[in-house]
Each structure stands twice: as structure tokens, then as C-alpha cells.
Amino acid sequence: MAAKPGKKTRPTKSDKKLAAATATVEELTAEIAVLRDRVKTLEDEAATWKKRAEKQRSRVQKVRAKAEQAIAEANAKRKKAKARARQVIADHPRAEPLALRDAPKMPEPTWTVAQLREAAKDQGVAGYSRMRKDQLLAELI
Secondary structure, eight states: OOOOTTOOOOOOHHHHHHHHHHHHHHHHHHHHHHHHHHHHHHHHHHHHHHHHHHHHHHHHHHHHHHHHHHHHHHHHHHHHHHHHHHHHHHHSTTOOOHHHHSSOOOOOTTSOHHHHHHHHHHHTOTTGGGOOHHHHHHHHO
């Protein structure tokens, strides 16, 4: 049936559902556009942070290389200084040679049996506690 001119027609249930669905589609389309803009912004920020991170990695590599070089130079200087100090000590007229400083002293006939046994114990002589003075001297010399 055709509506008479000038008479208003009532919207049907399907017209109402169609209008509601159209409004929902428009809202969702607008929301999608906002989300796409947000994604683009976040992708740009991520690219910026990636560039900054790469610059920092480059800086860290340069600093690490300089630090390793400085450590190597410091170790070389320390070795040279240590060698110079040893040479100065060795060149001193009253300096005792380093090899003899920790070496056991040679036993003398004036040592007591207790001293000789102590020296034999330090040197690891087997059976030192039953030896006489002359035997200990012969073992230690």
C-alpha cells in the first residue's frame, strides 16, 4: 500500500534495526580510524626508539673499546714499572738476590741438633728424628 501524500509513516521494526546497525557501523568505522592513527603514531615512536637504541649500542661499543685499550695500556705500564723496580732492587749494592731470599739457609757445624732436625723437617728428609748430628749435616749439605 502506498502512503498518502502528507501523511507520515511510522518506521517499522526492520527500519529501526537497520538504523541502529548503520549507527553502530559508523561508530565502529570512526573507532577503527582512530585506532589506525594510534597504531601509526606508535609505529613511528617505535622506529624512533630503535634508532636511539642503535646509537646507544654504538656508543657502548666505542666506550668498551676505549676501556679495553686503556686497561691494556695500564697493564703494560704496570709490567714495565714492576720490571724497573726489580732492576733497581737487583742493582742496589746491598740487595739480597730474590732467589736467595726465600731459600733455606745452609746448615753449619755450629748448629744444634734441634736446629738441624728442624731444617731437615722443612726440607722433607726421611728419618731425620733418628739421625745424629753428623748424619744430619751430611744430608742437609
